[in-house]
Amino acid sequence: MEQKIYLDHAATTYTKPEVLEEMLPYFTEKYGNPSSVHSFGRESRKALDLARDRVAKAINCDSSDIYFTGSGTESDNWAIKGVALANKKKGNHIITSSIEHHAVMHTCNQLEREGFIVTYLPVDKYGLVDPELVREAITDKTILITIMTANNEIGTIQPIKEIGAIAKEKKVLFHTDAVQAIGSIAVDVKEMNVDLLSLSAHKFYGPKGVGALYMRKGVKTQQMIHGGAQERNRRGGTENLPAIVGMGKAIELAVTDMPIRNARIQSLRDRLIDGIIPSVANTILNGHPTKRLPGNVNFSIEFIEGEALLLSLDLKGIAGSSGSACTSGSLDPSHVLLGIGLSHEIAHGSLRLTLGDQNTEEEVDYVLEVLPQVVQRLREMSPLFNQQEGGKTYV
Numbered sequence: 001m002e003q004k005i006y007l008d009h010a011a012t013t014y015t016k017p018e019v020l021e022e023m024l025p026y027f028t029e030k031y032g033n034p035s036s037v038h039s040f041g042r043e044s045r046k047a048l049d050l051a052r053d054r055v056a057k058a059i060n061c062d063s064s065d066i067y068f069t070g071s072g073t074e075s076d077n078w079a080i081k082g083v084a085l086a087n088k089k090k091g092n093h094i095i096t097s098s099i100e101h102h103a104v105m106h107t108c109n110q111l112e113r114e115g116f117i118v119t120y121l122p123v124d125k126y127g128l129v130d131p132e133l134v135r136e137a138i139t140d141k142t143i144l145i146t147i148m149t150a151n152n153e154i155g156t157i158q159p160i161k162e163i164g165a166i167a168k169e170k171k172v173l174f175h176t177d178a179v180q181a182i183g184s185i186a187v188d189v190k191e192m193n194v195d196l197l198s199l200s201a202h203k204f205y206g207p208k209g210v211g212a213l214y215m216r217k218g219v220k221t222q223q224m225i226h227g228g229a230q231e232r233n234r235r236g237g238t239e240n241l242p243a244i245v246g247m248g249k250a251i252e253l254a255v256t257d258m259p260i261r262n263a264r265i266q267s268l269r270d271r272l273i274d275g276i277i278p279s280v281a282n283t284i285l286n287g288h289p290t291k292r293l294p295g296n297v298n299f300s301i302e303f304i305e306g307e308a309l310l311l312s313l314d315l316k317g318i319a320g321s322s323g324s325a326c327t328s329g330s331l332d333p334s335h336v337l338l339g340i341g342l343s344h345e346i347a348h349g350s351l352r353l354t355l356g357d358q359n360t361e362e363e364v365d366y367v368l369e370v371l372p373q374v375v376q377r378l379r380e381m382s383p384l385f386n387q388q389e390g391g392k393t394y395v
Contacts, residue, residue: 003317005363009295009356010152010180011321015246016205022249023207026242034239035230044241051248055212058251059178059197060188067213067231068244072179072200073103074224075213076146078235079175079196080107082221083144084116087173091141092116097129097158098339100148103198104177105335108146117141126288127156127340131163138170145174149181149192153336153352154287155296157185164193173219179203179211183254184262184293195219199251201243205357206250210243265355266294268364272353273297275368280375284346286337295355300342304349304378312374318367320353 026047032040034048049063056063069075084094096108098120108118119137123129129147138145145167150157160176167174175196178187183204189197197214201207215221227236276283282302301309306322313320322334333347353367 007353010354023242023246054248069211071211075198076103085222086220087143091143093141095145099336149178152180155292156288201247204254207246262294279372297353
């Protein structure tokens, strides 16, 4: 039987059977509109409220601070555009980092076209934002700081608590994109000092097409989707109830067994890293060596092209990525890898392997067996490799 190994959990996870089981009745049996006053509607409203309670409990906030959306991207857009447009009389300056997800980067780019000023803070070689640079960037026109909790490509975990404390001290609203972090690290909006936080169900074994935005009470934002009175008059549109139910169940499962699950995943991650470094020469581990998500492995491998590497691994039954799934069709190198100081040539040879609940030591060992062989074959065909080393074998 052909080996098939999924190592792209940062792009998406499968939906757990327990999650699907809880979702199914809301497609066929419990199909009432949550806004309806009859018994069908009340039954659906009860399920909606339970899901909201579960999400709120997972990140330590009041359920009334949770708003359901269609994705993490929508949550990011709502948080950033909503705050910017609602507070433009106070100022027009936004602070972010140079390695944010495109849901944040492109939203900030759009606001620049509308007259806002955006400061893109640099990061160090590990992808860390210096909180003091955040402090120095704040002006009397700053209305929002948006820094991701953990990077989706290189796995680096940011000092969100420290940045949040600065934002609070300076009375500037603080948003964090926690899409990649939920279920992998503890997330507590009060401890982190955040005013807005984005999350997405399909990153923690829930369904695709549903996200949420935490908005602290009193935060002034402009509505993005106009229509009915859903989500307490702040986001129109009939709720995607089956998906929301699934999100609630998925996040409950994700935080319940997180320490034990992630200890195992981190052990597999370290096994991968420790095996790749000695067996594949001229590789660079991207991201912080310890302040990183438990399942994230990201290497730049010199003298090869990332897409060729992915296709070769896929032929061997190994599914990985070269960066964010949202940019997989782009020919440009990762802005994250360029942001941590890699050259265009080296950034093009990146490999991201992200582990999940079902991965095993045997699968990791198979990757460690196959990867050096694939890299050697690709390097032997590479003119860059031959020019650099006269055709000498690296592996």
